[in-house]
Amino acid sequence: MVVRLYADRIKPRSNDLGQRWMYVGLLAIPDDCHARALEQLQDARQEVGYYSEIHFKELKNRSGTLHGDKTAVAKRWTNAVLRDDAKIFHFYFLGINLSNLEHSAFGTGWDKPPNIYNRFFRSAVAYAIRGFFGSHRPITVSYVFHDKDDIESHGLFDWHTIRKLSSPEEGITFDTGRIQFIDSDHEKEPKFPQESHFIQLTDVLAGGMAHCLDATSKKKGCCEVAGCLLPLLERLTDPKRARNPNSRFGYFRRIAVGFFPSKRLSRKQLEDSVQKARSGFYIERRLLLKERLTHQMTLL
Helix, strand or coil, rough: EEEEEEEEEEEEECCCCCEEEEEEEEEEEEHHHHHHHHHHCCCHHHHHHHCCCCCCCCCCCCCCCCCHHHHHHHHHHHHHHHHHCCCCEEEEEEEECCCCCCCHCCCCCCCCCHHHHHHHHHHHHHHHHHHHHHHHEEEEEEEEEECHHHHHHHHCHHHHHHHCCCCCHCCCCECCCCCEEEECCCCCCCHHHHHHHHHHHHHHHHHHCCCCCCCCCCHHHHHHHHHHHHHHHHHHCCCCCCCCCCCCCCCCCCCCEEEHHHHHHHHHHHCCCCHHHCCCEEEECCCCCHHHHHHHHCCC
């Protein structure tokens, strides 16, 4: 199995619960499905007649309305992922609760924020490779693409994850030694313009899922696209349904979410292996968008 990875992050922001979250979105496409995946994205653009860059946070208008073309494409992309019977698109969404994180464990100076992101980016890549494709070993990662970001200047980031996770003994290898930082705008990216479309898709999926969880935007287009993802998030954040292989969304070993840490621990508590084990990754979270929509319905 040969796959390529696309990553984007949502920088720290706070929700109405007073929690501060950072998110990593990671899209994985098998190399032999790449052409079909790209064709689906471009077909959606052609159906709508919109060919420029798409950012989730810029989806101001509902699809079908004036200036709603970006939302229409983003919605088509989202539904293509949700209805992916061929299992072309794989997506992992990881949230880090910075309000619960013991920041001193990641350094004391300017390098603390990039150290935090580097650590959890590696966790996201490890999960996507093993969780989605573990039964298809040996696994080779042909490319790792990341949206252009100031994390590029961090000395470790572009090679550290690859070095740490590469393990021929475990059947995991990388054809590349470094992450490729590319412009999400395919009209500006000089080297990998086709891959920019997948960075945009990663942004749309990550932004939509984050909105389901935190409900930080009131833009109609953002709410419309996130609304498409809300039934999926209801299942992925429910421990009783998250691993259902018979779901109509076909998300088992294809789409997953994770959050960390479940409890706030001090540096001293982290040194205790028993206490550390009690604060790990989890999936159950409130969906603030669902709560907002339910409240709006009760007011009607």
